[in-house]
Amino acid sequence: MNILCISKYASPPNYSKMPARLFILAKEFIKLGHKTTLITSDSNHFAIFPDTNIIHNFEIVGEVPLCWIKTKKYTKTASLNRILSWFDFERKLFKLDLKKIDKPDVVIVSSLSIFTIIYGYFLKKKYNSFLVFEIRDIWPLTMTEEGGFSKWHPLVLLIGFIEKFGYKNSDLVVGTMPKLDLHIKNILGYEKAFHCSPLGFNPDSYTEELGDNNNPFDNLFPKNKIIVGYAGSMGITNELEPFIETIKLLQDNINIHFMLVGSGDLRVKFEKELENYSNVLFLPRIAQDEVKYFLEKCDILYLSTKDSNVWEYGQSMNKVVEYMLASKPIIASYTGYPSMINESNCGQFVKTSKIEDLKKAILEIVNLSIEDRNKLGGNGKKWIHENRQYSKLAQEYIYKIIELRNKNA
Template identity: 35%
Template sequence: MKKRIWIINQYASTPDVGFGGRHYYLAQELNELGHSVSVIASGCHHLLRTPVKFKGNTKKELVGRVEYVWMKTVKYVKAHSLLRVFGWFQFSQKISKADKLLGDKPDYIIYSSPSLIGYIGARELAKRTGAKLVFEVRDLWPLTLVSLGKASKNHPLVLLLSHLERSAYQHSDLVVSNLKYAVDYMIDKGLDPKKFKWIPNGFSKYEVESQKESLSESVVEELPNDKFIVGYTGTLGFANNLGELIKVAKLFEKDAELHFVLVGGGQEEESLKRLTDSLKLDNVTFIKPIPKRQIQSILEKFDLLYIGLPKDDLFKFGVSPNKLFDYLYAGKPILYAVDSGRYNPIHESKAGISIEPSNQMALYNAILKLKSMSPAERMEMGQNGRNLAETDYEYSQLARMYSDLMR
């Protein structure tokens, strides 16, 4: 039976104004399965490349066949701004009355974190409309704020978020997470494990195949020729452990065949460039962010793909970085410097080498090992990764998993 579904994610976007992402693809695919889907999001947040233009306090538009409802909230630039926190409460208040704006009633409301404040409004909305409430956890807040953000467990905001977290686990009809073993953490917070379902992030094969773009000439000119390239694409941030990669590049400075290429931007960009300069490296190249449609084109130029995270107990419940699925589909061996507990898709699928994070010698030896392999051996690893991507992480399949939950 087809359902009316509202997906609420304050930080949702489309490819035109942001980066698309999980709910853009899931909404389109759920619609293809016959469901009627609306996405409710803020039109003003730090993850949008182009803020939504408003004439009033809301804006409706059709994106593909999916209705997007944008809520006007306070503008801010930096992710750590206090205005962002104010925007959580503002968005929560606005979505609590979303039924008056949409003019109908949903069968299911999917409220997606990380912001827990909006859960208050989503729960009120679900109660008034009689909808079943799905709480989707994409980041374990407030644990992440304490573990990585170094916030105090006793901070008033952290205490409030902890209370909301427990309430959400206990009172939602279903709980979904892109972190495979988050259920282990949630049970201790009062979740009935029967309500839990793992639905990871993924990739859109249709988009990759039909909308792929060639690299611009300027980008091609920045790439080194006739080198074995260790590549990275994505945010240049602290959480991606790129400083370790650059320090290991120092160990390869006399290897004329090997080069490191980092594609992207972020808060750590300048500090990473300063580190490169201080180490006097000429085997590291930084390339500015490129359009998503060109990601596969640049991954084709690389011989080895790097993904890393700091060592932290937070990740033992699993990870689901979007770049992982782009990497898998690219069909290149992956160097997985992540301790993600029992969830290790690279090791399990033999799609590359998994190593301990923040271990420079392990990273050095892994690069050396992959470089010394025959092209056929690396190609086999890459094909294993692509097979895994197509089997387990394509958004049309993930949407069917969601659809089966909402029967």
């Protein structure tokens, strides 16, 4: 098959330290024998593209033919300029010289920007292509649940219309979250062909053996303590308040120390709250390729999400993948549809707002023997290697497309 993948944020590895999921999938599709082209943009705050006056830039990166489109830049993720950047990308998609792209048998449109499904539908009608609508964030639900937007906001209404249009007119909806099909049924009123293709990992990025001899965090971690670590943003949607309160409750436990790394709107507030507590240390935000070194030095890893209807359909977070690859027990303050951690038996979920439950969960794992703690963390690493390698996810993705194309033929 000739496959055309389109996503505004699918940065290739030559312009980003961490190649985007869709770029990795495109590379795997090629390995499976399918000619695959990727269209993306240069407007991504996780990547740095060269400055150019050329709008449509064609190149081949790691055997993947791609076109990156020069698009309006923005600095804040929650801003009007980000939305305007979406529209700029869509406008320039329609100006693309399609003679430079092989006629696609399959078009995969991956959000964000959700508006790209309009261009995908245009290609479907023009070439009779099989159209895949891929959802990585549920918009506009995320806007109303976590962004504070009214359900009657004009942008929410517009995106809601586009979302429904995409579900209705695609041949297959793919979601990174396992229960997105329930949301689709709520929107359409009927079931739609669905496939879950979650976030995964490329083992080539995890070939380096970590150890005490090359870990830059060696001198920052206290010795002879059980380290509970958190790596990530510290903002409103991360709901770290119960974790902060639990740190206070455990200040007299001399065996436990907490380490937090990252940045965010609430970091200064949390540091101020804990400035007189000796059982916690905040580290500055670190580069993505340094996260694995931080996780390696921890004994237990923590993550949290805000209570939100978004999580009713499950999660597929890079953080969970990275935590499991680190082979550490995981405690997650999370009230949504459970997956991964429970499936692999590598930790436990606790209610987001229950401080006593979080304290109990931490102490349960702290009180395990080193062997049992290592086994618990090892369960996660074993499971993620068996179920989330991108080579496996790409193969499952292709099988689903072929199955439906044959069924509809």
